[in-house]
Amino acid sequence: MKKVFIIAEAGVNHNGSVALAKKLIDVAVEAGVDAVKFQTFKTEKLVSKNASKASYQKETTDAEESQFDMIKKLELDAKTHTELIAYCQSKNIMFLSTPFDHESIEMLHALGLEIFKIPSGEITNLPYLRAIGALRKKVVLSTGMADMGEIEDALDILESAGTPKEDITVLHANTMYPTPMEDVNLRAMVTIGRSFDVAYGYSDHTLGIEVDIAAVAMGACMIEKHFTLDKTMEGPDHKASLEPHELKAMVESIRNIELALGSSVKKPSKSEKPNMKVARKSIVAAKKIKKGEVLSEDNLAIKRPGNGISPMRWDEILGTLASKDYLEDELI
Numbered sequence: 001m002k003k004v005f006i007i008a009e010a011g012v013n014h015n016g017s018v019a020l021a022k023k024l025i026d027v028a029v030e031a032g033v034d035a036v037k038f039q040t041f042k043t044e045k046l047v048s049k050n051a052s053k054a055s056y057q058k059e060t061t062d063a064e065e066s067q068f069d070m071i072k073k074l075e076l077d078a079k080t081h082t083e084l085i086a087y088c089q090s091k092n093i094m095f096l097s098t099p100f101d102h103e104s105i106e107m108l109h110a111l112g113l114e115i116f117k118i119p120s121g122e123i124t125n126l127p128y129l130r131a132i133g134a135l136r137k138k139v140v141l142s143t144g145m146a147d148m149g150e151i152e153d154a155l156d157i158l159e160s161a162g163t164p165k166e167d168i169t170v171l172h173a174n175t176m177y178p179t180p181m182e183d184v185n186l187r188a189m190v191t192i193g194r195s196f197d198v199a200y201g202y203s204d205h206t207l208g209i210e211v212d213i214a215a216v217a218m219g220a221c222m223i224e225k226h227f228t229l230d231k232t233m234e235g236p237d238h239k240a241s242l243e244p245h246e247l248k249a250m251v252e253s254i255r256n257i258e259l260a261l262g263s264s265v266k267k268p269s270k271s272e273k274p275n276m277k278v279a280r281k282s283i284v285a286a287k288k289i290k291k292g293e294v295l296s297e298d299n300l301a302i303k304r305p306g307n308g309i310s311p312m313r314w315d316e317i318l319g320t321l322a323s324k325d326y327l328e329d330e331l332i
Contacts (some may be wrong), residue, residue: 202222
């Protein structure tokens with residue numbers, strides 16, 4: 001069975017600090033994830049100067065500050081990307097980043113990224129989708145706020161631009177931070193996978209880790225989760241992120257669920273085979289039986305251990321003659 005690919009989403013929780021970004025990478029490494037992901041954007045290309053913040057951003061940052069000013073402080077330049085990529089390589093963890101504009105797509109491509117993550121907000125951005133599809137790299141497509149028709153359109157654009165469907169993983173997502181449990185709709189993840197015959201996973205913005213574990217149990221091959229050093233830090237995404245001990249617990253739980261899912265073949269496991277003799281039962285003498293005596297319900301019983309004749313042969317044994325003398329409780 002393929003291992004679930006776990007992405008620790010640092011996003012903009014570095015607060016514009018390279019030192020903090022490296023600490024986040026260290027946390028991701030310690031937790032045992034497969035990749036740590038940041039966000040790449042040119043603020044001027046991403047948001048208008050008069051654009052308002054999302055409601056959750058107003059709650060976690062200065063409400064009077066514009067979205068432009070908030071995001072500008074979180075922008076990472078090319079030199080910083082190179083530094084963080086090198087740091088990830090030294091720690092043996094994959095560096096990923098989500099591009100939010102064409103200039104950022106080109107920069108990440110030039111830096112050699114193997115996987116391109118498309119955020120939910122760009123799923124209706126045709127030129128953006130076409131640019132990423134033309135790279136012919138592996139693609140992860142988040143689907144927050146999207147319906148099935150929009151997902152289908154995005155997949156068609158990516159494929160027609162040159163990226164085969166087998167190189168695309170579609171993530172079910174909800175873009176409210178944090179996502180209320182009643183809005184998760186995790187069954188939609190499976191609907192996406194089955195409807196489009198595509199690899200699927202889950203990008204999570206709920207509080208806690210239980211939905212991620214459930215997603216893996218339902219067949220997710222990829223999990224993405226925001227994390228931070230401290231939920232109380234100033235910034236738009238810290239509050240809905242996992243702290244280091246929670247991220248580690250999530251990874252451990254997912255790896256356990258992977259093992260627990262098994263092969264789908266129902267048969268006695270290696271660990272339980274020794275218990276079969278102990279827990280199962282056999283046909284035994286209910287009392288002393290003489291050789292030649294007819295075996296009947298009156299002189300037979302079913303008791304542990306299970307290393308004799310199976311009770312499933314009860315009807316076959318009744319009415320036969322005892323081939324020897326039996327003591328009470330002796331296996332027939």
